Amino acid sequence: MTANARKPRTRIQQKNTAAILEAALDVFSSRGFRGSTVDQIAKAAGLSKPNLLYYFPSKEAIHRELLGGLLDTWLAPLHAMKAEGDPLEEIMAYVRRKLEMSREMPRESRLFANEVLQGAPNLEGVLKEHLKPLVDEKAAVIQSWSAAGRIAPVHPYHLLFSIWSLTQHYADFDVQVRAVLPQSEAGDPFPEAARHVDAMFRKMLTPGG
Amino acid sequence: MTANARKPRTRIQQKNTAAILEAALDVFSSRGFRGSTVDQIAKAAGLSKPNLLYYFPSKEAIHRELLGGLLDTWLAPLHAMKAEGDPLEEIMAYVRRKLEMSREMPRESRLFANEVLQGAPNLEGVLKEHLKPLVDEKAAVIQSWSAAGRIAPVHPYHLLFSIWSLTQHYADFDVQVRAVLPQSEAGDPFPEAARHVDAMFRKMLTPGG
DNA sequence: CGTCCTTCTGACCAATTGGTCAAACAACAA
DNA sequence: TTGTTGTTTGACCAATTGGTCAGAAGGACG
Numbered sequence: 001m002t003a004n005a006r007k008p009r010t011r012i013q014q015k016n017t018a019a020i021l022e023a024a025l026d027v028f029s030s031r032g033f034r035g036s037t038v039d040q041i042a043k044a045a046g047l048s049k050p051n052l053l054y055y056f057p058s059k060e061a062i063h064r065e066l067l068g069g070l071l072d073t074w075l076a077p078l079h080a081m082k083a084e085g086d087p088l089e090e091i092m093a094y095v096r097r098k099l100e101m102s103r104e105m106p107r108e109s110r111l112f113a114n115e116v117l118q119g120a121p122n123l124e125g126v127l128k129e130h131l132k133p134l135v136d137e138k139a140a141v142i143q144s145w146s147a148a149g150r151i152a153p154v155h156p157y158h159l160l161f162s163i164w165s166l167t168q169h170y171a172d173f174d175v176q177v178r179a180v181l182p183q184s185e186a187g188d189p190f191p192e193a194a195r196h197v198d199a200m201f202r203k204m205l206t207p208g209g
Numbered sequence: 210m211t212a213n214a215r216k217p218r219t220r221i222q223q224k225n226t227a228a229i230l231e232a233a234l235d236v237f238s239s240r241g242f243r244g245s246t247v248d249q250i251a252k253a254a255g256l257s258k259p260n261l262l263y264y265f266p267s268k269e270a271i272h273r274e275l276l277g278g279l280l281d282t283w284l285a286p287l288h289a290m291k292a293e294g295d296p297l298e299e300i301m302a303y304v305r306r307k308l309e310m311s312r313e314m315p316r317e318s319r320l321f322a323n324e325v326l327q328g329a330p331n332l333e334g335v336l337k338e339h340l341k342p343l344v345d346e347k348a349a350v351i352q353s354w355s356a357a358g359r360i361a362p363v364h365p366y367h368l369l370f371s372i373w374s375l376t377q378h379y380a381d382f383d384v385q386v387r388a389v390l391p392q393s394e395a396g397d398p399f400p401e402a403a404r405h406v407d408a409m410f411r412k413m414l415t416p417g418g
Numbered sequence: 419c420g421t422c423c424t425t426c427t428g429a430c431c432a433a434t435t436g437g438t439c440a441a442a443c444a445a446c447a448a
Numbered sequence: 449t450t451g452t453t454g455t456t457t458g459a460c461c462a463a464t465t466g467g468t469c470a471g472a473a474g475g476a477c478g
Contacts, residue, residue, distance in 0.1 A: 038437085058436075
């Protein structure tokens with residue numbers, strides 16, 4: 001059977017497609033789609049360019065596969081926010097998970113950031129078909145919590161935006177954060193970041209106050 | 210005299226260099242440095258490629274000039290935050306100005322975002338020589354306000370990060386914001402954004418509470 | 419008019435890049 | 449061993465791209 005099919009069959013195919021995607025994540029996330037070359041990805045994956053193109057039909061195909069494959073991972077934390085839980089704790093857990101992801105998966109964050117920043121040419125469909133429905137659903141949940149007085153009144157969509165921006169900032173603008181922070185913190189900005197972000201949303205959401 | 214000198218002399222030079230920088234801002238900010246071509250910039254500026262290269266020696270030179278020329282504008286709002294003013298109002302004014310800039314100058318925001326996102330290859334010097342000293346200075350001011358109990362205790366650096374991320378998010382991730390927001394708000398997210406962001410920082414910074 | 423300087427262009431070039439292809443090589447089963 | 453299938457490569461190609469250059473056009477001034 002042909003190599004470019006949906007699921008890899010042989011061990012070599014599994015190993016190589018995995019290596020390619022890993023390498024592509026590295027390259028695409030740090031240089032953007034247009035700024036990356038197939039050769040860079042091939043070299044990073046330990047393959048020759050024609051060999052890489054034996055597994056994926058084109059540079060764009062690698063990119064699409066990457067984005068698609070990562071999307072679920074990326075949206076999982078928001079999925080995990082349940083209407084049944086304690087409102088403040090659900091949201092704070094979401095914030096915490098997002099910040100952890102910025103720390104553990106900065107390349108993924110930058111990959112999406114690069115894409116969105118440049119007008120999301122290969123992501124517009126996904127944005128409206130996957131992200132928007134999910135956000136609509138969770139915004140409604142937040143709205144209901146807010147209306148019930150279980151958290152302070154907030155604009156649910158902008159609350160989500162502020163969670164995304166605050167947490168992803170530490171992955172996407174990592175160089176800036178480290179360049180600006182005093183020596184003592186530049187090594188690992190995350191502990192203080194966690195405290196700060198936690199405080200911000202706690203104050204924002206605690207009712208009454 | 211040669212055309213590539215510091216200050217444009219003739220009217221034609223003024224007009225064309227300005228057109229080139231304007232075009233370059235458009236192109237670089239939406240496609241990143243590596244993703245942009247000299248031809249695109251030339252076309253957008255209404256010039257031929259050789260003619261553009263008569264005014265700037267290289268693609269990189271345009272990029273450098275752009276970044277350098279924009280830096281002052283970009284840092285002006287932070288400069289304007291004065292230790293003598295009312296702490297809460299100084300910070301809130303800074304937040305407001307930054308959000309206005311996201312609305313009025315989204316291309317500039319994206320230009321810097323693209324650069325930082327890709328490791329700030331042409332910005333590292335600037336980051337440490339211009340941005341860091343300024344941030345250090347203003348962080349000290351915030352620190353003193355905080356210590357004097359005039360605003361709630363905050364980590365000054367991370368407070369600045371959160372101002373940057375929250376405000377610039379609306380420029381940098383514009384496509385996503387509009388894709389996710391309900392129809393009614395997608396046309397102009399800024400009024401609600403302003404309310405939300407204002408509330409966040411006001412709650413964060415109001416002492417006691 | 420002619421002269422000098424600036425502005426502009428078409429033709430060109432070398433390097434890079436995404437992608438192809440025929441053929442070599444490996445793995446393994448019969 | 450041989451046949452079959454999956455894997456890898458060197459050589460190659462067309463398109464794009466950053467940049468050059470010689471000279472043509474334009475403008476200002478005597």
